[in-house]
Amino acid sequence: MRYSISQVATISGVSARTLRHYDEIGLLAPQEVSANGYRWYGRSQLRVLQRILLLRDLDVPLPQIKAILAGEDDEAAALRRHLRLVTAERDRLDAIAGTIRRTLDDLEGRRSLPDGEFFRGLQERRAQLAATLRKKFGTALPAHDPWPSGWTRDDYHEAESEARDLYSQLSRARRADLDPTSSAALDIVAAHYEAVRATWPASPEAYHALADLIESDPAQRVVVGGDDPDLPAWLAAGVRAYAVRRLGHRP
The missing domain is CATH 1.10.1660.10 (Multidrug-efflux Transporter Regulator; Chain: A; Domain 2)
Known part of the structure; x- marks a missing residue:
């Protein structure tokens, strides 16, 4: 039939x-x-x-499903990789949930929360990402911590709001089928580059290397992907193209 x-x-x-x-x-x-x-x-x-x-x-991305169906990727191995991603997301959400619970305790008068406690989950994520960057890309990255110290609560809120707006803009471009290596897409990726440079003086080599992290690191896929699981691969292609065409990087 x-x-x-x-x-x-x-x-x-x-x-x-x-x-x-x-x-x-x-x-x-x-x-x-x-x-x-x-x-x-x-x-x-x-x-x-x-x-x-x-x-x-199971939230497996379409390109990975295609590879599994074509026999190019072992399904069990692919699911193990995906389990690591889901586990990383669970850990990320657990850290944020802990911060929210501590904030509620403070707001409802059960426990006074020092300012530093508001950011504990966020700071743990920063430390984990810094370690991943240095382990994976070594000398391509600066030796210092690539995130500002001494940020206030308002600084974090503003940065996260700007990041959400930026990823929404990038997602709209991807959903509109804009080639991530096109000139129009690179004009949008430029905003991502400037956002990175605001907290981390990335060299052309380091920015190019960042694309691999966006594409492969489970925690970064979650941060970048959000409601658009296909965005990390799209943005990674745009970052590589931007580093080569706009920053003069030679892979």
């Missing part, structure tokens, strides 16, 4: 638009396409779609 794209959308809960996107990126091709352009799916395509949806429920 074969199914039209609308029938597959109905029985799977996946929109026809998403199914067409899966076809366009080579993730799930229909069994056949008729002369009038209609897509038709068979039972084998339904099994593949089921596997895709199971992996998506």
Whole structure:
């Protein structure tokens, strides 16, 4: 038996638009396409779609799912990597939840909270990221702590608000299918570069190296990805292109 794209959308809960996107990126091709352009799916395509949806429920990115389906990536190994990412996100949220609980204790009069305690979870994240940067990229990065010391509560709030706005802008560009290496995209990536330089005097080499961290480090994928899990790969490509084309880096 074969199914039209609308029938597959109905029985799977996946929109026809998403199914067409899966076809366009080579993730799930229909069994056949008729002369009038209609897509038709068979039972084998339904099994593949089921596997895709199971992996998506685990928040595995589409490029990784494609590699798994193509046999280029071992599914167990891919899920182990994804488990590390999810675990890192859990730890990040646990740290933030602890900070929120301590803040509530302060607001509701149960315990007076020193100013430094407001930022304990954030400071732990900074320390972990600094260690990851130096371990992974070594001499490509400055020796000093690349984050400002002595920030106040308002400084942190302002920086996080600006970061959210920036990642939203980058996500809109990605969702609009803007090539991350295009001139228009690099104009947007320039804002990311300036934001990095505001707290870390990144050399062209270091900024280029940062792309690998954005793409591969679980904690950074969570920070950058937010509601757009495909943004880290897009931004990493833009960062590399910006370092080469706008900063003169030679890989």
